[in-house]
Structures are given as structure tokens and as C-alpha cells.
Amino acid sequence: xxxxxxxxxxxxxxxxxxxESAVRELGADGRGVAVALxxxxxxxxxxxxxxxxEGQRVEVLRAVQGGR
Amino acid sequence: MLEIAGRxxxxxxxxxxxxxxxxxxxxxxxxxxxxxxxxxxxxxxxPSARGSIVEVLEEAGLEILPNTAGCFTAREAVTTxxxxxxxxxxxxxxxxxIGDDRTLLPDPAELLEAAETLVADGFTVLPYTSDDPxxxxxxxxxxxxxxxxxxxxxxxxxxxxxxxxLRLIIEAAAVPVILDAGIGTASDAALAMExxxxxxxxxxxxxxxxDPPAMARAMRKAVEAGLEARSAGRIPRRHYARASSPEExxxxxxxxxxxxxxxxxxxxxxPR
Numbered sequence: 001x002x003x004x005x006x007x008x009x010x011x012x013x014x015x016x017x018x019x020e021s022a023v024r025e026l027g028a029d030g031r032g033v034a035v036a037l038x039x040x041x042x043x044x045x046x047x048x049x050x051x052x053x054e055g056q057r058v059e060v061l062r063a064v065q066g067g068r
Numbered sequence: 069m070l071e072i073a074g075r076x077x078x079x080x081x082x083x084x085x086x087x088x089x090x091x092x093x094x095x096x097x098x099x100x101x102x103x104x105x106x107x108x109x110x111x112x113x114x115p116s117a118r119g120s121i122v123e124v125l126e127e128a129g130l131e132i133l134p135n136t137a138g139c140f141t142a143r144e145a146v147t148t149x150x151x152x153x154x155x156x157x158x159x160x161x162x163x164x165x166i167g168d169d170r171t172l173l174p175d176p177a178e179l180l181e182a183a184e185t186l187v188a189d190g191f192t193v194l195p196y197t198s199d200d201p202x203x204x205x206x207x208x209x210x211x212x213x214x215x216x217x218x219x220x221x222x223x224x225x226x227x228x229x230x231x232x233x234l235r236l237i238i239e240a241a242a243v244p245v246i247l248d249a250g251i252g253t254a255s256d257a258a259l260a261m262e263x264x265x266x267x268x269x270x271x272x273x274x275x276x277x278x279d280p281p282a283m284a285r286a287m288r289k290a291v292e293a294g295l296e297a298r299s300a301g302r303i304p305r306r307h308y309a310r311a312s313s314p315e316e317x318x319x320x321x322x323x324x325x326x327x328x329x330x331x332x333x334x335x336x337x338x339p340r
Contacts, residue, residue, distance in 0.1 A: 007112040027115035032122050034110070034155035041150045059112065061151050063122050065094065066109025067135045067162065068084030068222060068249055068271035 005057045013052060020047040022058045033062045070267045072244055073160075073192045073213040077104045080261070081291050082133065082246065084271025087223075088280065091124045097274050098128045100284035106130040107162050107269070109137045110152050122156065133194070135162035140175065142182035149186055161186060162216075162269075163195040172222040176203050180210060187211035196248050199229070201236040208243050215241055216248035216269060219260065223272045225252030228259060238264040254283075254290035261294025262302070 001012045006022055013022060019035050019042050035042045036059040042050050052058055070077040083103040088094035098106060106125050122132055134152030139145035142165060149161040165182050167175035174197055186193045193212045197203055204215045217237050220226035227250060228234060238245050244266035251257050251270040260268055268291055277283035320326065 026113050028113045032120065032155050033113060034151035034153075036147060036151060039147060041147065041154060043154060059151075061110045062113050062155060063108040063132065063134065063152075064111045064117075065085040065088060065091075065121055066111075066137050067086050067107030068269060 002052065002054050004052050004055065007058070007060055017052050018048055019050045019052060019058070022052050023047065023060055026060050028060060028062070033060060035060050070244060072194070077267075078102075079104045079288075079291075080267040080295065081257075081288060082107070082267060082269040083130070083274070083284075084269060085121065085125070085275075086137075086271045087275035088271075089275075091119045091121060093280050094121075094275070095124050095128045097280040097284040098125065098130055100281045100288065101274065102288045104130060105133045107133045107135045107271075108156075109135055110148055110155065132156050132158060133160055133162050134158065135196075136164050136182075137166075139165055139182075140167070140178070141165065142178040142185065145178070145182040146185050146189075149182075149191060150189075153191070159190055160192045161194065163193050163212075173218075174198050174203075176200070179203075180206055183207055183210045183212055194246070199233040199237065201233055201240060204237045204245075205240055208241060212243065214244040214246050214266075216246045218249040219247050219256065220250030222249045224250055225273060226250055227252050227256040228263070231259075231263060234260070234263055234265070251287075254286040257287050257290040258294035258297070261291055262298045264298065267291075 002015055002017055004011055004013055038057050070080045079102045081101050081103045083098055083101050083106045085094055085106050085108055108121055125132060134156055136145040136148040139148055145165045153159055163182055165175050165178040167173050179195060183193050183195050187210055194214045194216055195207050195212050196216050197207055199217045207215050219228040246267040246269055247260040247265045248269040251273045257268050274280050274283045
């Protein structure tokens with residue numbers, strides 16, 4: 001297992017987990033969603049091939065109400 | 069027509085989506101406001117959240133303008149803009165880099181750095197800035213597509229605190245000047261447009277009003293009225309009254325010579 005910080009919470013992912021599986025872990029379907037891995041944007045085309053390693057911070061964001 | 073980075077918008081009102089009770093009220097207010105652009109913020113996915121703001125706004129006919137609200141450094145803001153570009157397929161960004169939580173005033177150094185970085189990366193950058201004319205000029209020089217000075221602090225509803233500075237920004241800018249933050253009620257929006265702003269961004273004044281759709285309608289009219297009043301050319305201010313009915317042909321209804329009705333002349337104040 002790999003322990004990562006997913007949207008601020010510690011999570012156990014299976015070894016070899018990718019950004020894509022991390023997004024799915026959160027129950028997000030991926031539409032309108034963007035991911036930063038240790039503060040760097042991971043383009044959607046690379047989600048399936050980008051492995052999430054022990055101790056990394058994964059932020060999965062989407063648009064919400066905001067502004068003024 | 070408001071033109072930003074070569075794109076034309078019929079409406080000069082940009083709607084922030086913060087503070088609405090729910091997406092239904094937001095959509096109704098959005099329609100009433102006539103806005104064509106609406107800001108959204110980027111936050112962590114919440115699996116329990118219902119409804120998609122993007123779908124609701126698009127259904128109401130608005131385009132999405134992501135912001136970088138909540139960012140305190142250039143680095144955070146740049147990353148947030150890139151995440152928004154990924155998530156929403158737009159390279160437009162309403163750039164905000166805040167200096168402190170109490171005033172929510174922009175951090176000028178971080179803001180300028182973020183603007184330069186994002187412009188170099190191909191973004192169309194619309195920066196929330198203070199009412200400092202020099203910072204506005206620096207942002208324009210950095211390649212920003214508009215400058216968005218505050219009227220007063222975000223959510224304060226104080227209106228325009230420094231009309232003089234705002235006018236200096238308007239005079240100097242070759243890009244659109246969009247008043248961003250501080251609007252409390254319709255007259256504030258009208259005043260900003262009369263002063264020469266190209267557009268207004270607001271949310272709280274509508275979203276936290278007792279009747280958001282009605283206030284959205286009022287804001288739409290205020291923006292249109294202010295713009296029309298500006299192009300109509302207002303009368304100069306005078307210190308004393310100027311009669312609007314003719315003095316010629318007045319009836320003599322009392323005996324004797326008609327007198328001047330002037331107050332006892334002291335030192336007459338100089339007209340402003």
C-alpha cells in the first residue's frame with residue numbers, strides 16, 4: 001500500500017496507484033476536475049500514467065461558487 | 069459593447085457567484101443581471117456536494133471565468149490558474165493575490181509577479197488590483213487584458229472610497245477598467261460607470277441582498293443608466309440655483325416695484 005495525502009486527508013492507495021485512481025477514490029468522475037501532485041499540475045492526458053508515490057500530496061479541485 | 073482581449077460582451081456586468089444561498093437563486097439572479105461572464109473559485113472536490121455550478125451557469129447562458137481567490141503568493145495563484153485551465157478549458161483568469169485576511173487587499177508585489185508569469189504562459193489575465201494608479205499601470209504594462217481596481221474592500225459594500233484614484237486609473241488605462249469589489253447598492257454601480265469604468269464585477273451586493281434576483285435587475289439597470297448618463301453629458305455643478313422657468317413675463321401680483329430676492333450679501337462663497 002501507498003500512503004498519500006489526498007485533499008488534505010491521509011489515504012491508503014494500492015501500490016502502483018495513479019492519479020486517475022486517486023481521482024476515482026474521491027468519487028469524482030473527472031469532468032471539470034484538475035489535479036496537482038505536490039503542487040504541480042498533472043494534465044489530464046497524463047493521469048493514467050502518472051504514479052502516486054508514498055508521501056505525495058494530491059489535490060483534486062473543481063469549480064465552486066466564488067468571487068465577490 | 070465591452071471588449072476584453074478582442075472578445076465583445078453586450079453586458080458590462082460580470083457576476084461573481086460567491087454568497088448565493090443555492091445554485092437556483094444564483095441562476096435566477098444571473099439571468100436577471102444580464103451578465104455573460106461569471107466567476108468561479110477552485111476548491112477541493114467534495115463528493116457530497118450536489119449540483120455542478122459549471123452546468124448551472126452554462127444553462128443560464130453564462131461563460132465561466134475562474135478566479136484565484138484564496139491565494140496569498142504568486143506561486144499559488146499561478147498553479148491555481150493552471151488548474152482552472154485544466155478543469156475548465158479556459159485560459160482566461162481573474163487573478164487575485166491577497167495580502168491579508170482582514171482587509172483582503174491585494175499584495176502588489178505578488179500580484180505583479182503572478183500577472184507577468186501568467187501572461188508569459190499565454191493566459192488572458194484580469195487582475196484584481198488596489199486603487200493605486202501606478203500598480204494599475206504596471207499591470208497593464210505586464211500585458212494584462214484589463215485592470216480591475218477595487219472600490220472598497222471585498223464584501224464591505226462601502227462603494228467607491230477613492231473616486232479620485234479611480235479616475236486617474238481610468239484616464240491612463242488603454243485596457244478596460246472594471247470596478248471589482250466594494251459595490252453595495254445600485255447607485256455605487258451607476259457612479260462607477262459615470263466615472264468612466266468599462267464594467268463592474270460584483271456578487272455580494274446581489275447574492276447577500278434580501279432579494280437577490282431583484283437586486284440583480286437593479287444592478288443591470290444601474291450599469292446601463294450610469295453608462296448612458298456618462299455619454300449623455302451631465303450638466304456642470306453650480307453653487308447656486310439656476311431657475312428653470314422664464315423670468316420674463318412674470319405677473320405683478322403685489323403693488324410696487326419688484327425687488328431682488330437676494331440674501332444679505334456677506335462674502336459670497338466661491339462657486340466650486
